[in-house]
Amino acid sequence: MTQFGRIGAVVALACASAACSSITTHRGYIVDETLMYAVHPGIDNERSVEGTLGQPSFKSQFGQPTWYYVSSTTEQAPFTTPHITAQTVLAVKFDSKGNVVSADRTGMDQVVRIHPNGDSTPTLGRERSFLEDLFGNIGQVGGMPGGAGPAGGGPNGT
Template identity: 35%
Template sequence: MSRNRFGRTAALAAALTLAGTLGACAPIVDRHGYVQEGFDVESVRIGVDNRQSVQQKLGSPSTRGTFQSDVWYYISQEHQQRMFFTPKVTARQVVAVRFARNGLVSEIETLELEDGQEIALVERETPTRGRETTLLQEFFGNIGRFNDALRTGAMGDMIDRR
C-alpha cells in the first residue's frame, strides 16, 4: 500500500514539474511605443487635415523629425521573450505623417518590421595617448613617488614645523 502511495506521489510531482516547465516556456509579450485604441490612419486625409486635426484623430506623435520638423512619427513595437533569452522584436509599425508648408498633410507612410534595415556599426576604436599598464605596474610604479603638492602649501607648513 505505501509503495502504491509513493508511486502516486512521484507521478503527481513529475506532472507538476512538467506543467511548470511548459508554463515557463510561454513567451512574455511586451509592447512599447504608440499603442492607441482605434488608431485609424485611414481617417487622415491628404490635403485636407492639418496638425490639429491629425492630433485629434491619432493623438500626440511618438516623436517629430529632427532635421525635418514637418514630419510626425507614430511608433509601436512588440517584443517576445522566452525564459532568459534575449527579447526578439516580433512586430513594428512606424507611421510617418508629413506636412506641407501650408500645414496640411502631404503624405502618409506606413512602415512595418520587414521594411527595416540592419545598420552596420563601425567597430573601430579611437587610440588613447600614453601606454597601457597592468594593475601590478600601476601599483609598484607608484612606490616611492611623492606628490609635490604635499611638500608645499598647507601640508608643507605641517612638515616645516616639525
C-alpha cells in the same frame, strides 16, 4: 502511481512548460488600423491628426515637420535578449501651414539589425595596459609636466 503522484507530475510539467515560454511585450503607440488609415493628405491638418491619433511618439526636430507614431512588439525567451517580432512606423509629414502632405507607413522591412563587433569599442590613440592605466599618472599629480604647477606659477611663468 497514486492519484497524488499523478497530480504532482502534472503540476510539475505545467510549471516547467510555463518557465520555458517566451514573454511578449508591446512598446510604443497602440496601433488601431482604422485610425491609421483615417489620415488623408490634403484633407487633415495637425489638429485633426492629433485628435484622431493622439500625441505622436516623437516629432522631427529638423527639416520638414514630421510626426512619428512608433509601435513594436518584442519577444524574449528565458535567459536571452529580447528581439523585435513586429514593428509599425507611421510618419505623417506636414507643410509649413500644418496641413498633411503625406502619411507613410513602414514595417519590419525597414528594421535594421545591428551586430556589435566584439565586447569593446575601438578608439583612436594608443593602446594602454592595465598597469599603464593604474600607474601612468604618477608624477603628474602635483601640477603640469615640466615643473609648472601651483607652486611654480601659472603656465606663462608668472
